[in-house]
Amino acid sequence: QQPVQSPQAVILRExxxxxxxxxxxxxxxxxxxxxxxxxEAPVFLMILxxxxxxxxxxxxxxxxxxxxxxxxxxLTASQLSYSxxxxxxxxxxxxxxxxVFGKGTRLSVIA
Amino acid sequence: NAxxxxxPKFQVLKTGQSMTLQCAQDMNHNSMYWYxxxxxxxxxxxxxxxxEGTTDKGEVPNGYNVSRLNKREFSLRLESAAPxxxxxxxxxxxxxxxxxxxxxxxxxxRLTVV
Numbered sequence: 001q002q003p004v005q006s007p008q009a010v011i012l013r014e015x016x017x018x019x020x021x022x023x024x025x026x027x028x029x030x031x032x033x034x035x036x037x038x039x040e041a042p043v044f045l046m047i048l049x050x051x052x053x054x055x056x057x058x059x060x061x062x063x064x065x066x067x068x069x070x071x072x073x074x075l076t077a078s079q080l081s082y083s084x085x086x087x088x089x090x091x092x093x094x095x096x097x098x099x100v101f102g103k104g105t106r107l108s109v110i111a
Numbered sequence: 112n113a114x115x116x117x118x119p120k121f122q123v124l125k126t127g128q129s130m131t132l133q134c135a136q137d138m139n140h141n142s143m144y145w146y147x148x149x150x151x152x153x154x155x156x157x158x159x160x161x162x163e164g165t166t167d168k169g170e171v172p173n174g175y176n177v178s179r180l181n182k183r184e185f186s187l188r189l190e191s192a193a194p195x196x197x198x199x200x201x202x203x204x205x206x207x208x209x210x211x212x213x214x215x216x217x218x219x220x221r222l223t224v225v
Contacts, residue, residue: 001170002153002155002170005153029211030211032211032213032214034214040218041201041216041217041218041219042154042201042214042216043216044213044214044215047211047212047213049211087153087154089154089214091211096161096162096165096167096208097208098144098156098159098161098167098169098208099144099156099203099205099208099214100156100169100170101146101153101154101155101156102153103151103152103153104153104154
């Protein structure tokens with residue numbers, strides 16, 4: 001079952017911040033975040049494990065609330081290069097459970 | 112290292128034709144996946160293989176079959192293509208299913224069924 005992402009799309013001006021949310025109806029073991037540029041394959045950003053940890057990647061960071069089965073991706077001081085579609089992927093428990101993705105959030109950063 | 116290689120990159124099929132999409136990885140990963148991507152639908156899991164010799168259905172398996180030929184290769188077959196299967200198909204591999212490591216994607220196959 002696909003995790004649910006929100007918002008579906010967002011437009012930012014350079015330097016503005018954004019938050020992308022991801023939630024699941026299942027108990028989560030880990031959350032993945034990927035970014036896809038138009039016409040390209042998704043590219044890995046980060047993984048978060050249960051335990052409420054936060055991770056960072058340049059000015060992009062994320063949090064994971066395992067109790068609420070939610071994760072959020074934070075983009076601060078956005079740059080033009082941040083434009084693309086962001087996907088969260090979830091693994092519901094350890095073992096052979098597959099990685100499933102949400103519908104994505106299209107982020108457009110304009111000058 | 113090539114990573115994950117998909118062939119072909121583009122394909123046009125007529126309704127009812129069959130074809131096989133090939134995927135190979137050179138990272139010694141155990142788990143491999145096939146996703147399809149349609150506008151507004153995100154990446155939907157078709158089939159996956161947690162390890163050599165095993166395959167399991169994902170969210171949208173109807174109309175597809177898969178073969179995990181060996182540890183490196185995982186193919187996706189459309190036996191009788193339908194226009195609803197027009198999509199971009201991505202193969203991905205992960206070191207171990209369920210272990211929180213990065214998924215590597217191929218460059219995609221853009222399939223049009225007319």
